[in-house]
Amino acid sequence: MPYRRLDRSEIAAFFGTGGGRGTRSVASYDEDTTTMGVEAARFALRSASDGAEPDALWFATANPAYLEKTNATAIHAALRLDQFTPAIDTGGAVRSGVGSLRAALDGRGSVLVVTADLRGGLPTSTDEAAGGDGAAAVLVDDDDEDAPVIAELIGAASATEEFVDRWRTPGDPTVKQWEERFGETKYVPLGEQAWNAALKAAELTPEQVDRLIIAGTHARAIRSLTRRLGVAQEAVVDDLAGTVGNTGTAQAGLLLAAALESAEPGQTIALVSLVDGADVLVFRATEAIASYTPARPVASQVENSGPLPYGRFLSWRRVVTVDPPRRPEPDRISAAVAGRTRDWKYAFVGSRDESTGALHLPPTRVSREGGAIDEMERAPMSDVPGTIATFTIDRIAYSPSPPIVFAVVDFDEGGRLPIELTDVDADDLTIGDRVEMTFRRLFSADGIHNYFWKARPIRTDR
Amino acid sequence: MASHGIKDQVAIVGMGCTRFGEHWDKGADDLLVDASEEAFASAGVTKDNVDAYWLGTAMSGMSGMALARPLQLQNKPVSRVENFCATGSEALRGAAYAVASGAYDTAMAIGVEKVKDSGYQGLVGAGKTPTDGTGRTLTAAAMFAMCVPAYANRYGVDAEEMREVLAHISAKNHYNGARNPRAQFRREVSTETICASPLMAGDLRVYDCSGVADGSAAAVVVRAEDAHKYTDSPLYIKALSFVAGNCSGNADPDYDYTAFPEIEAAAADAYAQAGVTDPRHEIAMAEVHDCFTPAELLIMEDLGFAERGTAWKEVLAGTFDLHGEIPVNPDGGLKSFGHPVGASGLRMMFEAWLQLRHQAPEERQITTDRTIGLTHNLGGYPGEMVSFVGLVSPELG
Numbered sequence: 001m002p003y004r005r006l007d008r009s010e011i012a013a014f015f016g017t018g019g020g021r022g023t024r025s026v027a028s029y030d031e032d033t034t035t036m037g038v039e040a041a042r043f044a045l046r047s048a049s050d051g052a053e054p055d056a057l058w059f060a061t062a063n064p065a066y067l068e069k070t071n072a073t074a075i076h077a078a079l080r081l082d083q084f085t086p087a088i089d090t091g092g093a094v095r096s097g098v099g100s101l102r103a104a105l106d107g108r109g110s111v112l113v114v115t116a117d118l119r120g121g122l123p124t125s126t127d128e129a130a131g132g133d134g135a136a137a138v139l140v141d142d143d144d145e146d147a148p149v150i151a152e153l154i155g156a157a158s159a160t161e162e163f164v165d166r167w168r169t170p171g172d173p174t175v176k177q178w179e180e181r182f183g184e185t186k187y188v189p190l191g192e193q194a195w196n197a198a199l200k201a202a203e204l205t206p207e208q209v210d211r212l213i214i215a216g217t218h219a220r221a222i223r224s225l226t227r228r229l230g231v232a233q234e235a236v237v238d239d240l241a242g243t244v245g246n247t248g249t250a251q252a253g254l255l256l257a258a259a260l261e262s263a264e265p266g267q268t269i270a271l272v273s274l275v276d277g278a279d280v281l282v283f284r285a286t287e288a289i290a291s292y293t294p295a296r297p298v299a300s301q302v303e304n305s306g307p308l309p310y311g312r313f314l315s316w317r318r319v320v321t322v323d324p325p326r327r328p329e330p331d332r333i334s335a336a337v338a339g340r341t342r343d344w345k346y347a348f349v350g351s352r353d354e355s356t357g358a359l360h361l362p363p364t365r366v367s368r369e370g371g372a373i374d375e376m377e378r379a380p381m382s383d384v385p386g387t388i389a390t391f392t393i394d395r396i397a398y399s400p401s402p403p404i405v406f407a408v409v410d411f412d413e414g415g416r417l418p419i420e421l422t423d424v425d426a427d428d429l430t431i432g433d434r435v436e437m438t439f440r441r442l443f444s445a446d447g448i449h450n451y452f453w454k455a456r457p458i459r460t461d462r
Numbered sequence: 463m464a465s466h467g468i469k470d471q472v473a474i475v476g477m478g479c480t481r482f483g484e485h486w487d488k489g490a491d492d493l494l495v496d497a498s499e500e501a502f503a504s505a506g507v508t509k510d511n512v513d514a515y516w517l518g519t520a521m522s523g524m525s526g527m528a529l530a531r532p533l534q535l536q537n538k539p540v541s542r543v544e545n546f547c548a549t550g551s552e553a554l555r556g557a558a559y560a561v562a563s564g565a566y567d568t569a570m571a572i573g574v575e576k577v578k579d580s581g582y583q584g585l586v587g588a589g590k591t592p593t594d595g596t597g598r599t600l601t602a603a604a605m606f607a608m609c610v611p612a613y614a615n616r617y618g619v620d621a622e623e624m625r626e627v628l629a630h631i632s633a634k635n636h637y638n639g640a641r642n643p644r645a646q647f648r649r650e651v652s653t654e655t656i657c658a659s660p661l662m663a664g665d666l667r668v669y670d671c672s673g674v675a676d677g678s679a680a681a682v683v684v685r686a687e688d689a690h691k692y693t694d695s696p697l698y699i700k701a702l703s704f705v706a707g708n709c710s711g712n713a714d715p716d717y718d719y720t721a722f723p724e725i726e727a728a729a730a731d732a733y734a735q736a737g738v739t740d741p742r743h744e745i746a747m748a749e750v751h752d753c754f755t756p757a758e759l760l761i762m763e764d765l766g767f768a769e770r771g772t773a774w775k776e777v778l779a780g781t782f783d784l785h786g787e788i789p790v791n792p793d794g795g796l797k798s799f800g801h802p803v804g805a806s807g808l809r810m811m812f813e814a815w816l817q818l819r820h821q822a823p824e825e826r827q828i829t830t831d832r833t834i835g836l837t838h839n840l841g842g843y844p845g846e847m848v849s850f851v852g853l854v855s856p857e858l859g
Contacts, residue, residue, distance in 0.1 A: 334592030341594045390612050392664035394604035406600050410715040450595035
């Protein structure tokens with residue numbers, strides 16, 4: 001989940017209308033669905049049993065950084081997955097998020113399902129205020145003694161029907177919506193059909209559902225359906241609408257991740273999603289969930305956030321263009337160079353002198369100490385924290401969101417890199433602060449996104 | 463294996479330097495013609511009796527033809543050299559070593575930069591090498607700004623004292639530049655104005671940053687034994703040293719941003735070449751690379767003008783003022799003279815040429831019994847830089 005939150009009341013304060021109560025999550029100017037997907041996938045793999053590595057990576061988003069080009073390959077690179085592991089995009093539509101999860105659960109082998117979205121709309125619109133940005137990753141696999149599943153699928157059903165509710169054509173920045181009542185008359189019966197079928201498959205009655213997650217793009221239909229499912233109101237999982245907003249393609253995965261964090265062995269969790277039809281997945285938490293330790297719980301991410309003024313939100317979303325520093329914009333990156341250095345650029349892998357241990361960031365062939373040549377081992381550093389040795393604020397350099405906050409970071413396993421900071425309020429920064437690495441989009445030129453790593457303050461133990 | 467240097471083997475016998483500034487009406491070609499003409503006249507030679515040329519430019523032309531065409535040199539060897547902000551000094555090294563080798567009798571080193579055509583403030587990198595986009599995108603100001611808290615913390619200087627030190631350096635260089643008709647900024651600036659100017663990066667303000675200027679400077683060099691054929695007052699080269707850093711400061715956690723090891727190493731080599739053992743008491747004046755005020759502060763220690771951790775006190779005591787013990791940047795420095803990258807090293811040498819031969823304008827002529835002048839460039843950033851140190855003297859031996 002991105003660090004920044006927009007207080008919805010700021011929208012009405014500025015425009016006199018729109019907005020609402022609570023906050024929504026906002027992707028930083030240097031985040032997109034791919035970078036958020038990387039972060040979620042890193043947390044998922046760190047939360048899983050040691051050495052868990054998927055046989056496939058699927059990436060779903062309704063807001064892809066690229067069309068034509070696969071986005072999942074950058075996530076694959078950042079995670080240092082095996083070259084034989086396929087990485088594919090399944091996205092385009094919001095339903096592809098929950099749909100990919102269902103397909104992975106129905107299929108065989110382990111699949112890392114990564115879902116992400118960046119939600120918004122025209123200023124003062126409901127979509128602008130109610131939307132949220134974020135990503136969720138779910139590692140789906142068969143149960144295994146060494147790597148037991150924490151929740152098993154015990155029933156699933158879908159109901160599908162063609163109707164036009166929300167739509168957006170390629171190139172159009174905003175979603176349009178048909179009259180709300182029409183969608184409600186479609187969604188509610190579809191939801192009931194899928195719900196009944198899934199519970200039957202799971203051999204459960206509604207009263208036996210301990211936790212109900214209900215997600216989707218049609219708020220009115222969700223409210224109607226929730227009342228009809230026969231599940232106690234206390235069992236309904238917080239949809240994070242008041243803090244994060246509706247994260248679209250990522251919503252089902254995000255709420256499932258949140259529910260699993262507090263689930264107890266034997267509890268049943270039903271996930272209902274209303275997006276262009278209805279999808280219902282029913283899980284039972286296993287004994288293994290008792291020892292499940294999420295690397296970065298949703299709850300801690302909701303808590304550890306920083307405010308974002310509405311003006312900055314509008315400029316990050318390119319609704320308004322603010323005066324840039326009078327410096328040249330960067331050139332597009334070279335595909336050939338980036339291809340050669342992908343281990344560094346996408347996975348933050350340096351090199352370590354096998355005899356002296358000297359760490360080189362970026363990797364070099366000749367050692368700084370002793371001068372050994374080609375006697376280096378790979379040093380993956382993306383999960384290694386560091387400490388700020390010194391830092392500065394650059395008010396004149398080009399940045400999509402000036403000023404640049406830049407620090408010299410010394411890593412815990414040795415090695416140093418001067419690198420840009422993000423998700424940071426410069427006034428709060430001091431030498432000695434702890435930082436962690438995060439995958440970001442530095443800039444885009446000629447339509448090529450320049451992905452690399454930045455450092456950000458560590459604000460929580462987990 | 464040793465760095466022997468060329469002490470007393472080569473002499474500068476003529477120099478030229480344009481005014482530095484915003485030459486909207488002149489291109490690099492015009493600036494090269496102006497600086498070379500002055501240098502030819504100063505040495506009493508013509509372009510035809512200079513045997514070989516070294517052109518230093520970082521971003522205003524490629525190949526030796528960038529000089530041969532505007533000067534219409536006929537069948538002359540011209541090397542175009544680049545070494546970041548030490549480019550002008552690199553041209554001098556090439557020319558001086560060529561003459562010392564015996565390959566040529568006479569050579570010219572000329573540096574030029576035309577930076578004001580870019581449409582941007584500050585320097586805009588010339589390099590268009592394709593990259594993977596992972597490199598740093600900071601300005602030089604931000605990189606040098608990191609030295610300020612690092613130095614202050616290490617040596618217990620509080621933030622206000624540090625600001626006073628940096629302002630003193632800037633004010634001193636403006637004071638000197640105000641007395642220099644060739645400087646870009648010819649007015650004194652009070653420390654109050656300096657401290658109230660807009661923040662650029664970190665604690666650095668506009669007046670902590672050097673001027674960005676167009677300009678050109680040139681020198682004619684010959685073998686020392688021939689020097690008096692050209693002038694009664696040649697300037698002998700005592701040392702030319704150069705270090706290209708391995709960028710270890712970016713990777714080595716031991717680097718602490720309170721010194722520039724590349725400069726320390728270049729200075730040690732230059733002093734050894736010239737036989738200087740006590741720079742603080744032997745150097746008459748120094749032109750150093752004050753691209754940003756904290757750079758000048760650290761350079762004072764790197765060059766051995768002050769003990770580690772004490773330069774800030776020496777700055778405040780006026781040690782490096784125009785009439786202090788070692789005048790530093792008596793011509794105004796990069797701060798006030800301006801910084802056309804390829805020309806700056808030779809511009810510094812031009813000031814040594816004037817000062818050591820007592821030809822500087824009266825209002826900034828230094829008085830000293832010492833005879834050795836020092837010029838210094840750095841190119842790059844803390845942790846990753848090239849450095850040049852040159853020593854010259856009007857006296858042999």
